Every structure is written in structure tokens, then in C-alpha cells.
Amino acid sequence: MQFKPRKQHIYNSANLVGKDYIVGDIHGQINRLYEQLQVQGFNFNTDRLFCTGDLLSKGEHSVECINLLTKKWFFAVMGNHEQLFLLGFQCSSYWDCLRQKGGDWLSQHMHRFDLLIRWKTMIDITMPLSRTILVNGKTIGISHASATPSWKTLQSGMLSDDDIWQVLWSRPLHHSNHCGGIEDVDYVVHGHSPVERVKRHHNRYWIDTFTMKHELTIINLTQLQ
Numbered sequence: 001m002q003f004k005p006r007k008q009h010i011y012n013s014a015n016l017v018g019k020d021y022i023v024g025d026i027h028g029q030i031n032r033l034y035e036q037l038q039v040q041g042f043n044f045n046t047d048r049l050f051c052t053g054d055l056l057s058k059g060e061h062s063v064e065c066i067n068l069l070t071k072k073w074f075f076a077v078m079g080n081h082e083q084l085f086l087l088g089f090q091c092s093s094y095w096d097c098l099r100q101k102g103g104d105w106l107s108q109h110m111h112r113f114d115l116l117i118r119w120k121t122m123i124d125i126t127m128p129l130s131r132t133i134l135v136n137g138k139t140i141g142i143s144h145a146s147a148t149p150s151w152k153t154l155q156s157g158m159l160s161d162d163d164i165w166q167v168l169w170s171r172p173l174h175h176s177n178h179c180g181g182i183e184d185v186d187y188v189v190h191g192h193s194p195v196e197r198v199k200r201h202h203n204r205y206w207i208d209t210f211t212m213k214h215e216l217t218i219i220n221l222t223q224l225q
Contacts, residue, residue, distance in 0.1 A: 018046025028059020052191030053079025
């Protein structure tokens with residue numbers, strides 16, 4: 001099914017008052033997130049937390065994770081689980097797919113169409129396919145699964161259906177020859193592909209560690225190098 005997100009790219013200017021962090025796919029693990037933010041010394045008044053997407057499913061607190069989108073300190077890109085949720089409004093089989101992937105939270109709220117629409121609106125408005133952040137004079141890109149060879153393509157919003165599929169679903173770590181560097185950006189951070197520890201190829205990082213380690217990875221973006 002053809003999918004065109006409402007927002008394809010958002011630029012986030014430099015944080016002049018605090019620090020910027022990024023976390024991998026959260027998947028309903030709201031308690032673990034807050035525990036690890038406390039360990040990091042995260043300041044909810046001045047710091048910002050970016051996320052590689054997939055707030056939904058697997059964990060018990062998907063609804064609470066969706067509600068992170070209302071927090072002034074939280075910024076995410078869209079993951080494939082958010083895409084499945086949005087596509088469910090066109091064909092319910094996508095919601096069936098989500099329910100098979102730890103989607104009890106969705107089954108519990110199917111009778112509340114007002115809530116489903118609220119969550120859809122929040123995802124549409126606040127979760128673009130990609131973000132560019134300015135950190136200490138460096139440009140850092142975020143996209144869920146992968147990226148186009150040039151970051152400018154993602155910034156332009158002129159994406160083909162295949163580009164969108166690559167950004168949301170592909171797993172280039174399975175084929176090392178697909179892990180080339182991304183041009184026109186200093187660093188890019190992805191989630192989606194489960195890793196035991198942060199994996200780097202060229203100027204790209206994969207940080208989705210929860211599936212394999214049951215621990216989220218949270219990185220201060222000034223530490224990327």
C-alpha cells in the first residue's frame with residue numbers, strides 16, 4: 001500500500017541552553033527510559049531527547065510512550081511500527097499485524113476511535129521520516145532503519161516509495177556492503193536493527209539495543225565522533 005507521511009523531514013536548530021541526547025527504539029519501555037534518563041542526569045527543563053522511532057509495541061506501556069510526543073523535551077522520527085499503526089486506518093490487517101507484535105495495548109483501545117484518531121494526529125504532526133539536528137556545529141541526522149545515500153534527498157522531502165521503504169524497514173547491517181556512508185551530513189543515527197552494542201559503519205550508528213540486551217542505549221550527541 002502506498003504510504004506518504006504528512007511530514008518527511010524536520011530541522012532542529014542547536015540547543016543553546018542544555019544537552020541533546022538520543023535513544024534507540026523504546027517499544028513501550030517507559031519505565032526503563034525514565035530510569036536510564038535519571039542515571040544520565042537528564043535535565044527535563046533544558047535538555048532534549050531524540051528517538052529513532054518505534055515507540056509502540058513489545059513493552060507494556062505503548063500508550064505512555066505515544067504520550068511522550070506531547071513533551072517539550074522529546075523528539076522522535078517515525079518507525080515502521082508507527083507506519084503500521086497509520087496504515088491501519090486504511091486497512092485493518094495492518095492493525096492485526098501490530099497486535100501480533102506485542103500489540104495488546106491496541107486491542108484494549110479498539111473501541112475508543114477518538115483515542116486512535118488522537119494518536120494518529122500526534123504521530124502525523126510530530127514524527128517525520130527524518131530529522132537533522134545541529135550539535136556543536138555538526139549536522140546529525142536521524143532516521144529509523146536506514147537512509148538515502150545523500151542526506152539532502154531526505155531533507156528535500158522528494159522521496160520515492162522505495163526511499164520511504166528503505167528509511168522505515170530496511171536492515172543494511174545484514175549486508176555490510178549496504179552500510180556505506182551518508183553524504184551531506186556529519187553523522188546519522190538509526191534504530192530498527194537489533195544490536196548488542198552500538199554499531200558504527202562510516203558515519204552511521206545503529207543503537208537499537210533493547211531487543212538483545214533489555215537495556216536502552218542513550219547517547220549524548222556531543223560524543224559522536
